[in-house]
Amino acid sequence: MKILLVDDSILDRKLLIRILMKSGITQEILQAENGEQAMEVLAVNYKDIGLVLLDWQMPKVSGVELMAGMVKIPELAGMPIIMVTASGSEENKRMAYQVNPKLAGFFVKPYKSEELIAAIKSHLH
Numbered sequence: 007m008k009i010l011l012v013d014d015s016i017l018d019r020k021l022l023i024r025i026l027m028k029s030g031i032t033q034e035i036l037q038a039e040n041g042e043q044a045m046e047v048l049a050v051n052y053k054d055i056g057l058v059l060l061d062w063q064m065p066k067v068s069g070v071e072l073m074a075g076m077v078k079i080p081e082l083a084g085m086p087i088i089m090v091t092a093s094g095s096e097e098n099k100r101m102a103y104q105v106n107p108k109l110a111g112f113f114v115k116p117y118k119s120e121e122l123i124a125a126i127k128s129h130l131h
Contacts, residue, residue, distance in 0.1 A: 009034070059126070088111035
Protein backbone atom coordinates (compact mmCIF):
# COMPACT_ATOMS: atom_id res chain seq x y z
CA MET A 7 0.00 0.00 0.00
CA LYS A 8 1.31 3.44 -0.99
CA ILE A 9 0.76 6.84 0.58
CA LEU A 10 0.03 9.88 -1.59
CA LEU A 11 1.42 13.12 -0.14
CA VAL A 12 -0.09 16.24 -1.72
CA ASP A 13 1.46 19.58 -0.74
CA ASP A 14 2.77 22.47 -2.84
CA SER A 15 5.62 23.06 -0.37
CA ILE A 16 8.61 20.83 -1.11
CA LEU A 17 9.98 21.64 2.36
CA ASP A 18 6.76 20.46 4.03
CA ARG A 19 6.79 17.28 1.93
CA LYS A 20 10.44 16.56 2.82
CA LEU A 21 9.77 17.20 6.52
CA LEU A 22 6.76 14.88 6.56
CA ILE A 23 8.60 12.15 4.66
CA ARG A 24 11.46 12.37 7.18
CA ILE A 25 8.96 12.08 10.07
CA LEU A 26 7.29 9.06 8.40
CA MET A 27 10.63 7.31 7.84
CA LYS A 28 11.83 7.99 11.41
CA SER A 29 8.60 6.51 12.77
CA GLY A 30 9.16 3.26 10.89
CA ILE A 31 6.60 3.79 8.12
CA THR A 32 8.06 1.99 5.12
CA GLN A 33 5.28 2.41 2.56
CA GLU A 34 6.22 3.97 -0.76
CA ILE A 35 5.31 7.65 -0.77
CA LEU A 36 4.04 9.17 -3.98
CA GLN A 37 4.08 12.97 -4.21
CA ALA A 38 2.06 15.67 -5.92
CA GLU A 39 2.44 19.42 -5.61
CA ASN A 40 -1.22 20.31 -6.23
CA GLY A 41 -4.65 18.74 -6.59
CA GLU A 42 -4.42 18.60 -10.37
CA GLN A 43 -1.19 16.59 -10.21
CA ALA A 44 -2.69 14.43 -7.46
CA MET A 45 -5.62 13.47 -9.73
CA GLU A 46 -3.12 12.33 -12.37
CA VAL A 47 -1.27 10.22 -9.78
CA LEU A 48 -4.56 8.81 -8.46
CA ALA A 49 -5.77 7.94 -11.97
CA VAL A 50 -2.73 5.71 -12.51
CA ASN A 51 -2.14 4.39 -8.97
CA TYR A 52 -5.51 4.43 -7.19
CA LYS A 53 -5.52 0.65 -6.63
CA ASP A 54 -2.21 0.88 -4.75
CA ILE A 55 -2.85 4.04 -2.70
CA GLY A 56 -4.22 3.38 0.76
CA LEU A 57 -3.95 6.84 2.28
CA VAL A 58 -3.80 10.47 1.12
CA LEU A 59 -2.07 13.19 3.16
CA LEU A 60 -3.50 16.43 1.83
CA ASP A 61 -2.67 20.11 2.16
CA TRP A 62 -5.50 22.64 1.77
CA GLN A 63 -3.93 25.69 0.14
CA MET A 64 -2.36 24.83 -3.20
CA PRO A 65 -2.29 26.39 -6.67
CA LYS A 66 -4.51 25.12 -9.52
CA VAL A 67 -6.68 22.73 -7.47
CA SER A 68 -6.87 23.12 -3.69
CA GLY A 69 -6.93 20.22 -1.27
CA VAL A 70 -10.61 20.70 -0.46
CA GLU A 71 -11.45 20.83 -4.20
CA LEU A 72 -9.49 17.63 -4.77
CA MET A 73 -11.26 15.96 -1.87
CA ALA A 74 -14.67 17.10 -3.18
CA GLY A 75 -13.85 15.44 -6.49
CA MET A 76 -12.54 12.26 -4.88
CA VAL A 77 -15.68 11.59 -2.83
CA LYS A 78 -17.73 11.61 -6.07
CA ILE A 79 -15.62 8.89 -7.72
CA PRO A 80 -16.60 5.42 -6.44
CA GLU A 81 -13.04 4.02 -6.69
CA LEU A 82 -11.70 6.93 -4.59
CA ALA A 83 -14.63 7.69 -2.29
CA GLY A 84 -13.55 5.28 0.45
CA MET A 85 -9.87 6.21 0.38
CA PRO A 86 -8.78 7.61 3.78
CA ILE A 87 -7.71 11.26 3.63
CA ILE A 88 -5.88 13.13 6.37
CA MET A 89 -5.67 16.90 5.92
CA VAL A 90 -2.36 18.41 7.04
CA THR A 91 -2.75 22.14 6.60
CA ALA A 92 -1.93 25.62 7.84
CA SER A 93 -5.59 26.52 7.16
CA GLY A 94 -6.70 25.55 10.62
CA SER A 95 -9.71 27.77 11.25
CA GLU A 96 -12.81 26.13 12.71
CA GLU A 97 -14.69 27.18 9.56
CA ASN A 98 -12.19 25.35 7.34
CA LYS A 99 -12.31 22.29 9.57
CA ARG A 100 -16.12 22.27 9.39
CA MET A 101 -16.02 22.69 5.61
CA ALA A 102 -13.53 19.81 5.25
CA TYR A 103 -15.82 17.47 7.20
CA GLN A 104 -18.86 18.67 5.20
CA VAL A 105 -17.05 17.89 1.94
CA ASN A 106 -15.89 14.52 3.28
CA PRO A 107 -17.73 13.27 6.38
CA LYS A 108 -15.33 10.27 6.43
CA LEU A 109 -12.26 12.52 6.69
CA ALA A 110 -9.67 10.46 8.58
CA GLY A 111 -8.07 13.43 10.34
CA PHE A 112 -7.46 17.18 10.30
CA PHE A 113 -4.03 18.36 11.50
CA VAL A 114 -2.94 21.97 11.62
CA LYS A 115 0.68 22.91 10.85
CA PRO A 116 2.74 22.95 12.97
CA TYR A 117 1.34 19.61 14.10
CA LYS A 118 2.49 17.23 16.81
CA SER A 119 4.25 14.52 14.82
CA GLU A 120 3.31 11.78 17.34
CA GLU A 121 -0.41 12.54 16.89
CA LEU A 122 -0.16 12.64 13.10
CA ILE A 123 1.86 9.40 13.00
CA ALA A 124 -0.72 7.67 15.23
CA ALA A 125 -3.51 8.73 12.85
CA ILE A 126 -1.49 7.60 9.81
CA LYS A 127 -0.60 4.22 11.36
CA SER A 128 -4.26 3.55 12.18
CA HIS A 129 -4.93 3.48 8.41
CA LEU A 130 -1.97 1.37 7.31
CA HIS A 131 -2.51 -2.34 6.80
